[in-house]
Amino acid sequence: MNIDTIELKLQQLTYPELRKTQQYLMPARLTGDSVQHNGYDIYPVAPLGAGKIFTGFDTLAAYIIKSKTVLIDGFGGVFWDKVQQELQSCFNDKGLSVNWIYTETFLKEASEIHTLVSPFLGADDSVWGTKATVDLIDLFEPAIEQQVPDAKSDINIVIGTGAALAGWAAPIIYLDVPKNEIQFRMRAGSITNLGTADLAEPFQMYKRFYFVDWVLLNQHKKNILNRIAVMADAQWPQTINWMYQQDLKAGLDQLSRSVLRVRPWFEPGAWGGQWMKEHISGLNKDVVNLAWSFELIVPENGLVFESDGNLLEVSFDTIMFSNNQHILGKHAERFGDEFPIRFDFLDTYQGGNLSIQCHPALNYIQENFGENITQDETYYILDCDQSASVYLGFQEDIDPSGFRSALEESQEKGQAIDIEKYVQVHNAKKHDLFLIPNGTVHSAGAGNLVLEISATPYIFTFKMYDWVRLDLDGKPRPINIDHAFNNLNFSRKGDKVQQELISKPQVIESAPGYQLVHLPTHADHFYDVHRLEFDSSVTVNTNDTCHVLMLVEGETVLLQTADGTQKQFAYAETFVVPAAAGSYKLTNAGSGRAKVIKAFLK
Numbered sequence: 209m210n211i212d213t214i215e216l217k218l219q220q221l222t223y224p225e226l227r228k229t230q231q232y233l234m235p236a237r238l239t240g241d242s243v244q245h246n247g248y249d250i251y252p253v254a255p256l257g258a259g260k261i262f263t264g265f266d267t268l269a270a271y272i273i274k275s276k277t278v279l280i281d282g283f284g285g286v287f288w289d290k291v292q293q294e295l296q297s298c299f300n301d302k303g304l305s306v307n308w309i310y311t312e313t314f315l316k317e318a319s320e321i322h323t324l325v326s327p328f329l330g331a332d333d334s335v336w337g338t339k340a341t342v343d344l345i346d347l348f349e350p351a352i353e354q355q356v357p358d359a360k361s362d363i364n365i366v367i368g369t370g371a372a373l374a375g376w377a378a379p380i381i382y383l384d385v386p387k388n389e390i391q392f393r394m395r396a397g398s399i400t401n402l403g404t405a406d407l408a409e410p411f412q413m414y415k416r417f418y419f420v421d422w423v424l425l426n427q428h429k430k431n432i433l434n435r436i437a438v439m440a441d442a443q444w445p446q447t448i449n450w451m452y453q454q455d456l457k458a459g460l461d462q463l464s465r466s467v468l469r470v471r472p473w474f475e476p477g478a479w480g481g482q483w484m485k486e487h488i489s490g491l492n493k494d495v496v497n498l499a500w501s502f503e504l505i506v507p508e509n510g511l512v513f514e515s516d517g518n519l520l521e522v523s524f525d526t527i528m529f530s531n532n533q534h535i536l537g538k539h540a541e542r543f544g545d546e547f548p549i550r551f552d553f554l555d556t557y558q559g560g561n562l563s564i565q566c567h568p569a570l571n572y573i574q575e576n577f578g579e580n581i582t583q584d585e586t587y588y589i590l591d592c593d594q595s596a597s598v599y600l601g602f603q604e605d606i607d608p609s610g611f612r613s614a615l616e617e618s619q620e621k622g623q624a625i626d627i628e629k630y631v632q633v634h635n636a637k638k639h640d641l642f643l644i645p646n647g648t649v650h651s652a653g654a655g656n657l658v659l660e661i662s663a664t665p666y667i668f669t670f671k672m673y674d675w676v677r678l679d680l681d682g683k684p685r686p687i688n689i690d691h692a693f694n695n696l697n698f699s700r701k702g703d704k705v706q707q708e709l710i711s712k713p714q715v716i717e718s719a720p721g722y723q724l725v726h727l728p729t730h731a732d733h734f735y736d737v738h739r740l741e742f743d744s745s746v747t748v749n750t751n752d753t754c755h756v757l758m759l760v761e762g763e764t765v766l767l768q769t770a771d772g773t774q775k776q777f778a779y780a781e782t783f784v785v786p787a788a789a790g791s792y793k794l795t796n797a798g799s800g801r802a803k804v805i806k807a808f809l810k
Contacts, residue, residue, distance in 0.1 A: 223445055228395035230495040231474060238445050238517045246764075247778050249696065250490045252469040254462070260455045260515035264292075267425050268381070268450055269298030271438065275379050277357050277364045281371035281384030281432065283523075284421050285390035285399050286442045288312075288368055291383065294448075297365065307361035311368030314352035321347055321403035324731040325420045325752025328578075335411055335686055336668070337419035339578030344370055344424040347403050365707035369402065369425070372432045377562075379437035381450070382429070383721025385524055387508035390417065392729075404764045411686075413738040418667065419578075420506075430529045430545070441520045449598050451513070451519045456522070457530065460512050464531035466773035467792070469783045470524055475500045477782075478679045481559030483591060487780070496680065496685050501553035503782040504756060505666050511789040531600035537752035539809045548581060549735055549756050549807055550666060551782045554658040557593065562651040563685070564599060564627055567615035568695050569646050573668060583669075585644040585662040585734050586651060586666065586711075588805060589636050590760055590780065596636040596655030599627070601648065603704030606630055610700050612689065615672050632705055639739075639803075641711035646711065647697035659758065662735060668696065711737070724747055733810075740804040745795040748806070756786040756807045 227233065234251060262268070267464050272278050272295065280291070289687050292308065299306050315321065324346060329337040348370060357364035366374045368372040393399040394413050401408060401416045402424070408416075440450035474484060474491060477499025483493060484498040491498070496735050502508055506524040513520045523726075528535060528545035536543055554562065567583035574580070585596055602611075611630045618625045631649055634642070636656055646648045649672075652658045670692035671685065679685050700709065710732065717724035721743035729736050739760070740746055748755070759765050766785070768774045770790040776797065777783050 211460060214622045217230060224396075224399045225227065226396055226445055227392040228466045229390070229392040231392070232490075232492060232493050233389070233517065234471065234512070234521065236447050236449055238514065242587040245809065248488045248780055249518070249778065250488065251471060252781075255353040255467065255513045255520060256451075256455060256459050256506055256513050256515045258516055259741035261449055261451045261513065261518040261520050263447060263449050263518045265294035265448055266298050267439065268438075268448060269295050272365070272381075273299070273302065273304065274363070277376065277378040278381055279371040279374060279378050280365060280381045280383065282369055282442065283390075283425050283429070284369055284402050284417070285385040285393055286369070286383045287398075287445060290445060290450070291442065297650050304362040305360075306363045306365060307358040309355050309364075309366045311348070311352060311366065311370045311373075311490070313345070314348050315403050316347060316349055318404045318406070325416070328419050329415060332412070335415060335484045336577055337415055338576065340420040340423045342424065344428045347424070348373060349638070350692055362409055368622055370428065372428075372435065377708065380432060380435050381438040381440060382436045383440045383442040383448075384431070385442050386471075386510045386521055387422075387523070388502070394801060395676065426525055429525070433526070433529050439520070439522060441522070443521065449518050451515070451520055453613060456513075459670055460527045460530050461534075462773075463511065464527060464534035464786050465781055465788045466769045467767055467775050467785050468511060468527075469777070469781065470504055470506065471512050471521060472509070472556045472782070473502045474498050474744040476680060478674075478677055478685060479560035479562055479654075481555035481557035481654075483555045483557035497559055498555050499559070501555070503553060504549070504551040504784070506547045506550070506664065507666075521617050528696075534788035535786045536754050537750065539753065544808055546580060546664065548664055548809065549754075550660065550662045550664045551756055551758065551807070552662075552666070553590070554652050554656070554660060556652055556654045556656045556658070557591070560677070561599070561653050561675060563669070563675070564631060564649060564651045565669050565671050565745050566649050566692050566696055567644075567646045567670065568668050568691070572695055573665065579665055579668070581663050581665060581734075582646050583663055584646050584663040584730075585645065585660055586729060586733070586737070588659040588661050588737075588760070589638055589640045589656060590659045591657040592636050592638060593655040593676075597653035598642050598656070599631050599633050599635050599649070599651040599653060600642055600644070601632045601650075601709055602698060603630055604702030608693075608696075612693060615689055618673060618676065619689070622676055623780065625673065627673060634710065637656060641710045641727045641737060642712055643733070644731045648700050649696060659805070661735070661805070663734070700753060713739075734810050735807055738806045738808070740794065740806060742794070742796060743800055743801050745793055747791060747793045750785060750787050750789055750790045752787045753808050754787050755787065756782065758805045759781050760803050760805050761797060762800060762802035765804060766795040766797050766800055768795070
């Protein structure tokens with residue numbers, strides 16, 4: 209789609225007091241002529257046809273006036289006061305009386321809520337907690353379920369997070385907010401966590417969001433999904449877009465049987481590089497660097513629908529709650545509504561090294577953090593310079609106690625260490641695949657654009673050494689030596705690293721103008737990787753398994769699924785073909801051979 213970058217910048221600059229970020233706010237409406245994009249699209253959309261998405265508080269107010277009694281529920285991070293004020297203005301114009309009932313008035317005392325959730329937050333200085341096992345209703349007084357409409361008022365509205373808990377036999381209007389926008393609002397201090405008016409350090413607020421608020425709110429959304437009459441997108445401070453449940457359901461069903469692409473988002477970091485800034489149009493070029501692209505980190509991505517140019521984003525879990533069988537096929541029973549594969553970019557091109565780190569063992573992440581699967585990773589080198597490298601595995605003569613002593617002394621004194629004395633460093637080339645099962649010491653060196661093909665967990669990184677540097681705010685980044693040494697596998701050393709942790713490509717199918725390359729993953733990985741290489745076209749069966757794909761060499765591919773859906777994807781765009789698609793055809797629309805990575809569950 210053709211996006212007016214000037215308008216995007218104006219939107220971003222309009223709300224600095226509400227959003228602390230240099231990334232643009234997604235426009236509520238596409239501007240300019242809608243044309244097929246010729247490169248990486250930062251706002252991929254799923255068209256619904258005409259008349260499906262409505263815009264403005266006045267149109268939503270008209271729906272409420274017709275309904276007379278509604279429940280306006282939504283995710284954490286909504287600007288509820290703004291929503292109420294805009295709707296009240298519309299009702300005033302019509303001379304209507306409104307009985308507003310605010311869910312926040314029925315929340316338990318902040319101290320009581322803190323006591324309830326604190327067991328899930330870990331130590332104050334820790335970046336991790338454990339997934340909460342309480343429910344949203346536990347944060348409220350019983351009175352929220354005892355409210356009744358006022359017969360004397362023209363309109364009755366329960367508004368705020370948890371409104372559906374009132375139990376009224378009335379339409380539910382659900383206001384969603386993207387996870388990245390929640391974090392931008394959090395950093396600006398324009399929102400707080402559930403049940404508290406206090407601001408805290410951003411890492412503490414994020415910890416509370418991840419381990420408590422989002423857990424409760426996701427489950428609440430799942431519980432009421434089939435009762436929602438209207439889904440609305442509340443990411444814009446001055447307007448709102450909304451659609452009816454039946455159109456949302458139809459859109460999700462179509463995506464779950466054909467192909468989808470989430471809206472990516474981007475973040476700078478201490479080690480960030482310049483590749484994405486230079487190669488992806490529509491991003492703010494004034495940012496110091498970009499370290500991550502959330503290509504497909506689905507706990508924090510959304511799906512964007514389009515109708516008449518109006519956009520509406522819903523969180524990815526919405527499609528998993530409603531269509532997980534279509535998405536995951538034969539693996540749905542194992543993973544439920546948790547999408548298990550993650551794609552993201554790590555940009556160290558003209559940047560720095562990632563920290564020396566490892567990830568938790570399966571039993572460790574389950575027992576300590578409440579996750580179901582662990583953070584097994586791979587690094588696929590999408591692009592790199594001639595000096596690029598990857599740190600992976602220990603030297604043959606590694607002495608664990610000596611390594612720990614060196615790390616602790618470095619942290620205590622702020623002194624650099626010769627990390628290559630302990631950790632191997634490997635030259636990186638385009639299309640290499642480095643295998644990083646849990647417990648493996650590793651880091652992406654400078655000069656890379658890494659495509660992480662990984663299991664979905666993404667925040668459980670135990671940093672041991674961070675090159676004695678500060679983050680972008682001038683603060684030290686957390687070092688987690690204890691957690692790391694509870695998980696490091698010191699048997700992954702010496703020649704074993706080359707043998708077991710660097711994938712050896714194997715051609716497993718070939719024909720004129722085509723070959724299928726297997727890039728074997730580690731035995732600990734529950735997913736595998738193929739690379740489709742073709743000059744013209746290739747047809748692929750899903751075999752009742754979800755495929756996550758990316759064009760890693762070439763310009764553009766055209767995908768057509770068995771139901772006739774057609775989508776064009778540019779170099780470096782991530783897209784997902786659900787198991788229910790059955791089969792799909794990829795056609796090379798560029799010059800030269802196309803190479804497409806395909807990750808799938810074993």
